[in-house]
Amino acid sequence: MSTTPEPVPSRLDPEPVPRRDFLGIASLCSTAAALLFAGIGMLRLPKAAVLSSPSKRFRVTLPESLAEGEAYIPPGRSIALFRDEEGVFAISLVCTHLGCIVSSIPDGFECACHGSRFDPDGGVMKGPAPTALPWHRVTKSEDEFIVDEEEIVPMGTRVSL
C-alpha cells in the first residue's frame, strides 16, 4: 500500500492566526496612540504660557521744544510720538515687513532692512512692507501721556492737548 505522507506545513507558509493578529494590531495601535499623546503633551512645554515681556503701557512727558513733525522716541521703546495743532499721536516704529526698527526721516519713515518707505502717517509708499505702520492709543493724564502699545487705533486718531 502506498501512503503519500501528509504534507508537513512549512514554517514559512502563512497561516492565519486571527487571535494573534488582533493582539498584534491592538498593541501596535495602542503604542502609536500613547506615543502620539506623549508627543503632543511634550510639545506643550516649549510653548510658553506666560510671555516674559515688559509692560506694554508706559507714561511719557513730551519735551517742550518738540516741533511739529519731529519725532519723540521714548528711551527703550519702539514708538514715535508726534505733536501737531490737532493733538498728540503715536506711531509704531516696528516695520510691518519683518520687524526692523524704522527711522524717522523728514518726509516719513524708512526701513534699513529691505528698504520699505512710509509716509508721515505711516502709510506704505515703497518696498515690501505689507501694511501701514500701526497707530497706538494715547491718553492724557495731567501733564503726561500714557501710550498703550497693545491697543491699535485707526490712522489719524489723536488726543487733543
Add this chain to the structure above:
Amino acid sequence: MSESPRKNSALRDFGANLIKSPQRILRSAMRSGSPTTDRTRSEFVFGNVFLHIHPVRTHRWSLRWATTWGLGTASAAAFLIALVTGVLLMFYYKPYPEVAYDSIKDIHFVVPTGRFIRNIHRWSANVMVVAVLLHMVRAFYTGAYRSPREFNWLIGLGLLIVTLGLSFTGYLLPWDQLAYWAITIGANIAQSPREVTDAVGITEVFDPGGLQRQLLLGSDIVGEEALIRFYLLHVMILPLMLVILMAVHFWRIRKDGGLTRPDDVDDRLGPPPPDTYPVFTEAPAKTYHLAAIVRGRTSAVGQGPENTVPSMPHLFYAELGVLMVTVFICVALAIVSDAPLKELANPAVPENPAKAPWYFLGLQEMVSFSAFMGGVGIPTIVVIGLGLIPFLDRERQGTGESFGGPGGKKLVLESAVIGLALVIGLEAFAIRFGWLREWYPEIPQWVITAVNPGTILASLYALYSLWLIRRYNSARAGAMGLFTCFLCGFVVLTIIGSYFRGPNWDFYWSPAEWPLH
C-alpha cells in the same frame, strides 16, 4: 604557568610579559595583525566599530576623484572640525543676552587660542555649507538619486536643511548687532504665513505663523528666552539630528550597493593599474572568499569582484587625504580672516544693511519683495521639488555618468544660459523700475504675494523645464534643466544680495559706493 619548574621562571615571564604588554594591548584592540594580507585588511575594517561602516572592498569607480570629488567626505570632515571646536567654545560661552556678547569677546581677545578656535569653528561651518551644496550638485548631475537611492536622496535633503539650521542658529549666538537683527528677521519670516492668513482673514482663528514665531522665541520679543532656544538647537537638538541622519545616510550607501556607477563601468575603467593591491592574493582560485568574509549583498555583487580593491588602504587613505585638505582649508581661512563681531545688540537701531549669512542672501533678496514667498513659499516649493526629483525621473539611461552622458553637458549649458538670463533680466527690471507697490501704493498685499520676481522666476523655470520634457521626451532632461536654472537663480540672487545691496537694501554697483553715515 611556565612548563619548566625552574626557580624564578614566573618572575622572568612576568618581566617578559610586561615588556610585551603594550604590543598586546594594541593587538587586543585591533583584533588582527597588521593589514598586509587580504584577510587582515578585511579584518581591519570589520573588526573596528568606527571603520566598519565602510565596505571591506571598494569599487575602483567609487575611488575616482571625478566620481565624488570627495565632497561627501569633506562635508563630514567639516562637521567633525566644527564639532571639536564647538565643544571647546562651550567651555566659555554663556547663553544670556549681553553676557553672551562679553563671553564671545573674552573668547576672541582673552582666552588662549580662543580667537583661533572661534575662527576655525566659524570657517568650518561655512566650508560645510559649501561642501554639502556642492555634494548635492554632484549627486544630482551623476543621477545618483535614482532607484534604489531615492530614499538616500531624501535623507540628504534632511541633512542639507539641518546643516543650514545649524549654521543659522550659530550665527545668532554672539548676540551682536548682526545676530540680533538676524533673529528678528528670521523669527518674523517664521511668522510670515500671516501674510496669507491675513489676506484670507482667518488669522484670528488659525495663525500658524504666530505659533511658529512664538515657539522659536519663547516670548513675543527677541530676548533671553530666544537666545537659550537657539543655543539649545545649536548645541544639542540639531547636531543630534545631523548625527542620526548621517548614520542613516552612510548605512543606506552600503545597502544601496555602494556608489552609483555606469553599467559599462568595467570597460571604462580598463584593467587595474599594477600598483593597486591585486584581488585575492591568498587564494586566487576561490572566489567565494569574499562571501565567506561578508555575507549578503555587497557593493561587489553583480559587478564582478575584479574591479574592487581593499578599502584598507585605498579608501581610507583617500578619506584621510580629504580630511587633511578640509582641515587645511579651515585653518588657513582662520589664519587669514577673523570671525566678525559687531557692536553689542541694540534693539533700537538695526544694523544697516542688516545682512543674513551669505547662503541666505538669495532668500533675503526675494524677501525684499514678499516676506512670505521669499522666506517660506519658494523655499518650501524648492525643497518639495528637490524631494520629488527621484520619483518623477524614473529613467535609467546615463545613471552614474556626469550630466547623464553625451548631450547632457550641452543641455546643462543651455539651461544655465536661460536660467541666468531670466534671473538677471527680472532683477534688473525690478531694480530699475521698482515693483507693484511703487506703481500702485493701494494694491492689496495678496497680489504682491502672488506676483513678485521670486514667483515669476520660479514659474518661468518650471515652464521651461516642462518644455524640455516635451522636447527631449525625457523627464531627466526636464529635471536637469530645472535644477540648473534654480542653481543659477540661487547663485545670482546670492551674489546680488552680497555685493550689490547696500544700506536700506538699495542697489549699488559696489560696496565702495555705500554712503558713509
